[in-house]
Amino acid sequence: MANAMEIYQLLPKTNCKKCGKSSCMAFAAALLSREKNLDECTPMLEEKKYSENYTKLKGLVSPAEQASETGMIVHEDRCIGCGNCVVACPVNVAEDPKGAGSGNAPTNERVILKVEDGIVRLSNVEDCRRFGENKRLCSGCIVTCPTKAIEFV
Amino acid sequence: MERKYHVCTGCALLCDDIELREVENKTIIDSACRKGAAWIKNCQHPLECTVDAKDTTTQDAIEKAAEILKNAKNPLIFGMGNSSLTAQEKAIELAKKTNACIDDTSSFCQGPFVEAILNDKIKSCTLDEVRDKADVIVYWGCDPSNSHPRHLSKYSYFPRGKMRQRGWEEDRTAIAIDVRKSDTAIICEDDFHQIPPKADAEFAHALTDALSGKVPKVTFGMKPKEILELANVLKKAEFGVIFAGLGLVYSIPDISPMEKLLEVLNKKTDFHLMPMVGQYNMRGFNHTLFDQTGYINRVSFEGDDIGHGPQYSVVEVLKGEKVDAALIIGSDPLSSLPGSIAANLKEIPTIVIDPCKTFTSQTANVTLPAAVTGVECKGEAIRMDGVKVTLKQMRKSDKMTDADIVEKIMEAI
Ligand code: SF4
Ligand code: SF4
Numbered sequence: 001m002a003n004a005m006e007i008y009q010l011l012p013k014t015n016c017k018k019c020g021k022s023s024c025m026a027f028a029a030a031l032l033s034r035e036k037n038l039d040e041c042t043p044m045l046e047e048k049k050y051s052e053n054y055t056k057l058k059g060l061v062s063p064a065e066q067a068s069e070t071g072m073i074v075h076e077d078r079c080i081g082c083g084n085c086v087v088a089c090p091v092n093v094a095e096d097p098k099g100a101g102s103g104n105a106p107t108n109e110r111v112i113l114k115v116e117d118g119i120v121r122l123s124n125v126e127d128c129r130r131f132g133e134n135k136r137l138c139s140g141c142i143v144t145c146p147t148k149a150i151e152f153v
Numbered sequence: 154m155e156r157k158y159h160v161c162t163g164c165a166l167l168c169d170d171i172e173l174r175e176v177e178n179k180t181i182i183d184s185a186c187r188k189g190a191a192w193i194k195n196c197q198h199p200l201e202c203t204v205d206a207k208d209t210t211t212q213d214a215i216e217k218a219a220e221i222l223k224n225a226k227n228p229l230i231f232g233m234g235n236s237s238l239t240a241q242e243k244a245i246e247l248a249k250k251t252n253a254c255i256d257d258t259s260s261f262c263q264g265p266f267v268e269a270i271l272n273d274k275i276k277s278c279t280l281d282e283v284r285d286k287a288d289v290i291v292y293w294g295c296d297p298s299n300s301h302p303r304h305l306s307k308y309s310y311f312p313r314g315k316m317r318q319r320g321w322e323e324d325r326t327a328i329a330i331d332v333r334k335s336d337t338a339i340i341c342e343d344d345f346h347q348i349p350p351k352a353d354a355e356f357a358h359a360l361t362d363a364l365s366g367k368v369p370k371v372t373f374g375m376k377p378k379e380i381l382e383l384a385n386v387l388k389k390a391e392f393g394v395i396f397a398g399l400g401l402v403y404s405i406p407d408i409s410p411m412e413k414l415l416e417v418l419n420k421k422t423d424f425h426l427m428p429m430v431g432q433y434n435m436r437g438f439n440h441t442l443f444d445q446t447g448y449i450n451r452v453s454f455e456g457d458d459i460g461h462g463p464q465y466s467v468v469e470v471l472k473g474e475k476v477d478a479a480l481i482i483g484s485d486p487l488s489s490l491p492g493s494i495a496a497n498l499k500e501i502p503t504i505v506i507d508p509c510k511t512f513t514s515q516t517a518n519v520t521l522p523a524a525v526t527g528v529e530c531k532g533e534a535i536r537m538d539g540v541k542v543t544l545k546q547m548r549k550s551d552k553m554t555d556a557d558i559v560e561k562i563m564e565a566i
């Protein structure tokens with residue numbers, strides 16, 4: 001994922017405020033936190049001279065747009081379905097101590113991470129510790145992944 | 154709701170918690186790793202029933218196979234790591250009947266460790282004990298993250314177990330010893346100890362010294378302090394286990410350095426070793442042959458006599474051109490053996506029984522497609538830790554089991 005500066009460099013830098021932000025830099029930051037999406041910068045969409053930068057930006061920010069509400073991205077091509085994240089996730093452990101928390105198949109639907117057809121799948125993302133009002137920094141699923149298939153943006 | 158679990162035969166971990174779901178006429182496989190899911194979905198190139206590369210009926214192929222084995226003076230029967238226990242028993246019976254040499258991949262991989270365990274020379278344990286009790290886990294010359302993807306999550310490091318309730322961060326230490334920083338080593342972080350190729354024996358000696366109160370020395374520049382600290386962690390284990398991989402087996406001339414290390418460790422604590430068996434039932438073959446002959450591999454039958462020794466290994470009999478026909482079951486020696494040795498296999502009549510096309514099947518005189526045990530038929534197998542597991546059938550198939558094929562060949566002889 002790009003940083004705010006890289007994104008800013010590709011924006012029109014006119015600070016026209018059409019996106020609802022006070023400046024292009026503020027819009028760049030909003031893109032990163034997924035508060036805004038790229039198409040809200042209407043000049044980029046409409047004016048031809050920006051079209052090349054628009055394509056570049058689309059490539060930069062699209063991984064973030066695909067992320068779940070927690071900002072979690074699973075690189076499916078990298079995931080080997082080892083289940084390390086499934087057993088390490090504290091929410092999985094709390095919700096299903098005998099199943100997912102003990103390294104076995106999940107035994108209920110309240111888990112966040114599970115492996116389907118050999119690849120990790122997300123559900124109940126609103127229960128992820130990184131989500132919501134009382135969000136906490138949790139990296140259970142990141143540090144245990146041997147292939148770095150899970151990323152937060 | 155009662156859940157119905159299947160067993161994955163994708164590797165010798167034999168994960169027993171696989172669920173199948175039908176969604177819009179598609180079967181979703183739950184909880185198997187990517188390798189296992191691919192295995193269950195079956196091979197890309199299924200083997201066809203052929204004689205001399207021409208399609209034929211099963212009956213015809215079985216008769217031809219019987220003829221080859223009957224005409225051979227010294228056939229070789231090889232493989233069986235991906236066969237059910239019943240098929241393995243039948244293959245041994247066939248070997249007796251045809252005065253064959255019988256061997257499996259263990260003769261050039263994990264055989265020495267399995268043999269030492271069956272002869273009570275090395276202390277081993279089960280995977281369930283590892284999950285419930287192990288606090289110090291050593292991955293030596295192996296990378297289960299790739300070879301047995303669910304090893305760490307289901308048994309060895311991450312799960313909560315009876316005596317390890319606080320989880321991996323607090324309750325367990327995972328250590329990797331390897332020549333390169335593997336995916337598993339990355340997970341072990343600071344507990345990764347890199348050694349040069351072929352230095353495993355030297356390193357095992359150094360650890361043994363450190364545990365015996367001597368100053369450990371190695372020639373490859375690892376500081377004594379690092380070795381002493383590692384020895385200290387091992388010594389303090391309540392229940393320790395070394396998972397021995399091919400990297401370790403290939404680099405030591407014999408397993409005595411590991412036997413010694415375990416001996417000193419067991420004077421101070423409770424330490425075990427488990428070989429990282431690859432094919433789902435390689436250990437099953439070793440156990441079955443051991444029960445019948447006292448040997449785990451490299452056996453030659455001649456009448457009532459049983460010969461055993463390195464001269465009967467697949468490598469030696471092919472190298473010395475001592476066999477005049479080969480029956481290969483669920484194995485691909487052309488891709489796993491050194492080229493010059495494998496080339497000799499092409500010179501003799503060969504029969505392949507396998508679910509999928511392999512390099513070996515491409516040059517075989519007879520090919521017989523078999524069902525995948527645990528997927529297309531049921532059976533039994535021995536997990537990498539020696540525990541017997543019942544395998545269910547996952548889906549219907551009209552393919553014959555490898556056990557039935559061997560039985561039919563025997564009848565035809
Ligand atoms: S609409 Fe585009 S150009 Fe205008 S301020 Fe927002 S980001 Fe900048
Ligand atoms: S961040 Fe923590 S709570 Fe969220 S999915 Fe990952 S391990 Fe689970």
Ligand code: SF4
Binds near residue numbers: 084120141144147150
């Ligand atoms: S830990 Fe990584 S590779 Fe393993 S299942 Fe989770 S995302 Fe996939």
Ligand code: SF4
Binds near residue numbers: 163
């Ligand atoms: S680890 Fe082995 S047995 Fe378990 S699901 Fe993966 S391939 Fe199958």
